[in-house]
Amino acid sequence: MWRTVAQILGLLVSILGWVFVACTLAMDHWRVAQLGGQGGSSVVTVAWYWSNLWRDCYEDSTAVINCVEFKVLWTVKSHIQTVLGLLLTGLSLGLVGTVLAFFGMECTHIGGDQRTKDKLLITLSAFHLVGCVSDAAGYCLYINRVAAAFLHTKADPSKLSYDIGTPLYLGLVGSLLIFLGCTLNCASTRRVTHPERYPMVRFIRVGDIATGKNSLYGKPLSIKSNCPYNFSPYNTATSSIVIV
Numbered sequence: 087m088w089r090t091v092a093q094i095l096g097l098l099v100s101i102l103g104w105v106f107v108a109c110t111l112a113m114d115h116w117r118v119a120q121l122g123g124q125g126g127s128s129v130v131t132v133a134w135y136w137s138n139l140w141r142d143c144y145e146d147s148t149a150v151i152n153c154v155e156f157k158v159l160w161t162v163k164s165h166i167q168t169v170l171g172l173l174l175t176g177l178s179l180g181l182v183g184t185v186l187a188f189f190g191m192e193c194t195h196i197g198g199d200q201r202t203k204d205k206l207l208i209t210l211s212a213f214h215l216v217g218c219v220s221d222a223a224g225y226c227l228y229i230n231r232v233a234a235a236f237l238h239t240k241a242d243p244s245k246l247s248y249d250i251g252t253p254l255y256l257g258l259v260g261s262l263l264i265f266l267g268c269t270l271n272c273a274s275t276r277r278v279t280h281p282e283r284y285p286m287v288r289f290i291r292v293g294d295i296a297t298g299k300n301s302l303y304g305k306p307l308s309i310k311s312n313c314p315y316n317f318s319p320y321n322t323a324t325s326s327i328v329i330v
Contacts, residue, residue, distance in 0.1 A: 092274040093191045093207070097184070100214055100267030104180045106260025107221050111173060114138050115251035117232050136251065139170055165231050172224030176217035180264065183213030187271070204275040214268035222261040225254055 119135040134145045143153040156162045159170075189196055190206030232248050 096270030103260040103263030110253040113253040117248040176220035179217035183210040186210035211268040211272040218264040
């Protein structure tokens, strides 16, 4: 029962993580820079510059937004192309892993025997894990470029100083959820077995008890038991008598 619960919970957590990652592709404000907003006058002018994976935009205090779309992919900066490639690769692997989950879960009647289902669960966990690493690498690369640009603005105040936006935090949380989900799926393949122990029963002849000698092998009769309970040799021998 616990295996089924762990598999369902792992799949739901992984799907939630992939939803977070997919949402970040369509979200704005991957990086944000603010200009103005200083006091000292009756009119405070504020402007925001923000970017995502598809365009650069400018927004003023009147909520008018002007954007410059990235026309073709190969004209975009190299780190934007790399981030897009990593995120799309991770989503593709996550889709394959989610499809395999319906064949490897115990609550489904497809996928073969239990051994085959366990192999499918390990395979889908590997797909989710590789996709999670791919997505996390993409987010970390973008954060690294934003942090590097922020440090450069300290040396040159004329350049814009960008901050990290909400989609990056959401993507990192989604990657963590994916990792937790694939861990649950992989852990559910482990089986806990408890080997049964049975006492060793010796078969002796009735006459051997009186003579104290094993008539089959010609050796002195020695009655021992591997039973975990505290039985005396007499009781063990008496319960093991077989009339031959």
